[in-house]
Amino acid sequence: MKEKNREVISGLLMFLVDILMLLASIGGVVWGIIKTNTEPSPLSIASIIGGAVLFVVWCIFTGGFFTLQPNEAAVLILFGEYKGTVRKPGWHFANPFYTKKKISLRSRNLNGDKLKVNDEAGNPIEIAAVIVWRVENTFEAVFDVENYIDYVKVQSESAIRHIAGMYPYDITDQTHNISLRGSADEVSEALKKELQERLGKAGVIVEEARLSHLAYSPEIAAAMLQRQQASAIIAARQKIVEGAVGMVRMALDKLNEDGIVELDEERKAAMVSNLLVVLCGERSTQPVINTGTLHN
Structure with missing residues (x-):
């Protein structure tokens, strides 16, 4: 019926x-x-x-x-x-x-508790979500489930745990395109679809589902922070090296084009080495003035 x-x-x-x-x-x-x-x-x-x-x-x-x-x-x-x-x-x-x-029949908010689950990589994380829902079919809400409010709470927690295990917390390699932290819209849409499939038999319509809390568990938070910092440093260094190589190439091409000075391969290598040290170094360099000839 x-x-x-x-x-x-x-x-x-x-x-x-x-x-x-x-x-x-x-x-x-x-x-x-x-x-x-x-x-x-x-x-x-x-x-x-x-x-x-x-x-x-x-x-x-x-x-x-x-x-x-x-x-x-x-x-x-x-x-x-x-x-x-x-x-x-x-x-x-x-x-x-x-x-x-x-x-x-009014829209209701379900502010879920923080859940401790494992992401796809097995890392323990804390996650919570806010769900907006309302009753659409009163017959199913009253007769198809024992208590539709408790049913929404239990199934929402189960759906959040399932979604958390489908994605990694963050993208660490090229095998993943979606992460819990970096793809909020995609994860929210997947959570909404998962909830609608579970709560449809109770006559409930899920209007919105959003993650309200996402963090590593305290026992691994420090280690994960160090990994994130290391990844950021590597990415920054990579950007610096790419820019330095481009500047060195531009300097050599400009010297050769204007005919300011002719350098053999050995002098070019020394110049490249010095420029890279200056451009990629963390600290400011101290200049050394050459008072002799070019080859001294």
């Missing part, structure tokens, strides 16, 4: 009927008592009994009123049988014997 819309009666209209029923029951009892005291008859006795029965019916009748706010629904159940769902906000009246289970 799937969710089906249920039309109900306006609460204001049935309130007027309810008032008339109450007045009729009181009037019948009072009239019967007065007639019994003055001139007892079967009609007066019947009026008292009828008024009493009508009052009992009125008491049961009042249980049929209920209200719904915007983005709220009521699932109607009669003795264990699903009768439909009311989504229209306002004051309504339905069968007094219906069980009216209200469900909020």
